[in-house]
Amino acid sequence: MSDAKFDGADMTEIVMSKVYVVGASFKGVDFSTAGLDRVNFGKANLQGAVIRNIVLSGSTFDEARLEDAVFEDTIIGYIDLQKICRNTTIGAEGRAELECQ
Secondary structure (H helix, E strand, O other): OOEEEEOOOOOOOEEOOEEEEEOOOOOOOEOOOOEOOOOEOOOOEEEOOOOOOOEEEOOOOOEOOOOOOEOEEEEEEOOHHHHHOOOOOOOOHHHHHHOOO
């Protein structure tokens, strides 16, 4: 699924486990209540994506575009959160939602 385009898709309640989506585009995608387990979102475009009410376990976002992404009511392990917070594309609102230091 790398380099695929899913822009604007409704992916609510989708289950993605051990998925490689490096370079894929998820602009404006709604991942509400999805299961995202060990998904590699490296270099993916998640601008404006809604990642709400999810437990993110082992998923990576290295060099992903996260401008205006919504991480509301999302549970992220401490180590994974540190990695996400290093992403410079997350805006002030996203950093506040994630409680990035």
